Amino acid sequence: MARVLAVITPAEGHVNPSLGLVTQLTDNGEEVVYVCTEEYRSRIEQTGAQLLTYPFPQDAFSHDPVMKPQEYKHPYQFIYMMVGGIIRRMVPEVLRVIGNQKFDYLIFDSLMGWGGTILAEKLGIPAVCSIASFAFVEPLGADQGLNAEETDTKELYEATMKITRELAHEFQVSIPAMEEIPAHAGRLKLVYTSRYFQPEAEKLDDSFIFAGPSIIPRQDAPAFPFELLRERYPHTVYISMGTILNKNLDFYQLCFEAFGDLPVNVVLSSGRYTDMKPLADRIPANFIVKPYVAQLEMLQHTDVFITHAGMNSTSEALYYNVPLVMIPLTSDQPLVANRVQALGAGIALDKHNLSPAVLREALAEVLSNPLYKQQACLIGESLGQAGGYKRAADMIMNHFAKV
Incomplete structure (x- = not known):
């Protein structure tokens, strides 16, 4: 069997989708060496892979000025983040920790972009690109209409290409064009969604x-009293704003005001590192607030999911046929929210124009109109029929067995 090197960006939304695939590869007999950070040791080792770690700031995606999520107004902003925040930090560390080990193929995270091509070239092996969001037909920000002749974009271009030239010299590889840096490279591109849900899927070839979605239970999930939910009210609303931008107490207060007097159960996952003490005496009686909820289990008891529209959370909800009220905050979330809304499975709200009335009205619409549930089921069916990580592992192994 093959030796596989997996290199995934150390972020929840990128590591989690890869876990089912890696588990299946190891179950199928592949030897997987997974390079990531210490933070993810427990869940990665549960896959059967060997973990090699390198230092990386645990809160980089929350506080680092280059890497923290933002609304990309032009592709150069996204590409600069990839080069300056991801490639420059990860590629040297990966090459350092693997030493002189030999591998048969590489699985790398799409957020690494050209960095995955560097690794594949230096190791002399073919690669698979792991795409944790939609496959980007155009880079993030390409649809925002910002003029490429503006001073800011010229400076971004020069700063990005300066780092790119330095990295190309360091690793003795050719210098890519700007548009090649974020492109999905590799023999195969694994996308954790269905062709039906993927925007502009007709523009993507058979290498995709x-x-x-990679639906695999989390072993570290705490217990939750699910049996109490239906005893209280017939409907349950679940609120989770992800793991990076989930400390907005003002938003949680808005939710209390919007839903506190409704005859529904409201389960709020506030985040492990969110201090809810300032709101402790304001939590309505119909709310259950926990720092962490077993999301896959929770969604199976949920009627409407209020979410930031991160790709993982959205896919998991739709997999379980749950319609959504979405408040996209940053990065690819507007793209995901727009796709869900376009397919009729939810409502996207403007984060700048939230109020208790707006939230309440959106929830009432999705709860009362059966069309949202019907469309969520349609997407969910397409996700379920896509085959999941078992099909992905089989296709990857079959491909490289023929090479």
Whole structure:
């Protein structure tokens, strides 16, 4: 069997989708060496892979000025983040920790972009690109209409290409064009969604494998009293704003005001590192607030999911046929929210124009109109039929067995 090197950006939304695939590869007999950070040791080792770690700031995606999420107004902003925040930090560390080990193929995270091509070239092996969001037909920000002749974009271009030239010299590889840096490279591109849910899927060739979301239970999930939910009210609303931008107490207060007097259960996952003490005496009686909720289990008891529209959370909800009220905050979330809304499975709200009335009205619409549930089921069916991580592992192994 093959030796596989997996290199995934150390972020929840990128590591989690890869876990089912890696588990299946090891179950199928592949030897997987997974390079990531210490933070993810427990869940990665549960896959059967060997973990090699390197230092990386645990809160980089929350506080680092280059890497923290933002609304990309032009592709150069996204590409600069990839080069200056991801490639420059990860590629040297990966090459350092693997030493002189030999591998048969590489699985790398799409957020690394050209960095994955560098690794594949230096190791002399073919690669698979792991795409944790939609496959980007155009880079993030390409649809915002910012003029490429503006001073800011010229400076971004020069800063990005300066780092790119330095990295190309360091690793003795050719210098890519700007548009090649974020491109999905590799023999195969694994996308954790369905062709139906993927925007502009007709523009993507057969090297893209649409396997659906990687639904694998988290072993570290705490217990939750699910049996109490239906005893209280017939409907349950679940609120979670992800793991990076989930400390907005003002938003949680808005939710209390919007939903506190409704005859529904409201389960709020506030985040492990969110201090809810300032709001402790304002939590309505119909709310259950926990720092962490087993999301896959929770969604199976949920009627409407209020979310930031991160790709993982959105896919998991739709997999379980749950319609959504979405408040996209940053990065690819507006793209995901727009796709869900376009397919009729939810409502996207403007984060700048939230109020208790707006939240309440959106929830009432999705709860009362059966069309949202019907469309969520349609997407969910397409995700379930995509085959998941078992099909992805089989296709990858079959491909490289023929090479």
